[in-house]
Amino acid sequence: MQPLAHLVDAVAEKWVAAENAPEAERSAVRAEITDTFRIGDQPELTFHGQRYLLRVFRVMGTSPAGSSGLHVEVHEISITI
Numbered sequence: 001m002q003p004l005a006h007l008v009d010a011v012a013e014k015w016v017a018a019e020n021a022p023e024a025e026r027s028a029v030r031a032e033i034t035d036t037f038r039i040g041d042q043p044e045l046t047f048h049g050q051r052y053l054l055r056v057f058r059v060m061g062t063s064p065a066g067s068s069g070l071h072v073e074v075h076e077i078s079i080t081i
Helices: 003-018 023-036
Strands: 044-048 052-058 070-076
Touching: 003 023, 003 044, 003 052, 003 070, 023 052, 023 070
Parallel strands: none
Antiparallel strands: 044 052, 052 070
């Protein structure tokens, strides 16, 4: 079992569902994710799930209201046979 991988996948799915939502909802989900997956002083960290990669990264300069300069990206892992 890889409990962290399952957590990463669950959070990634939550972000994918919120990506096209209104900004207020995206900001709330982004804040929840960045509070859970803290990157400390690092400019970025990538968390590996079984189905997704979750990247939390810092953006220098101005940032959208409520994003605190941290952003989230999700990449689905594709396996070709």
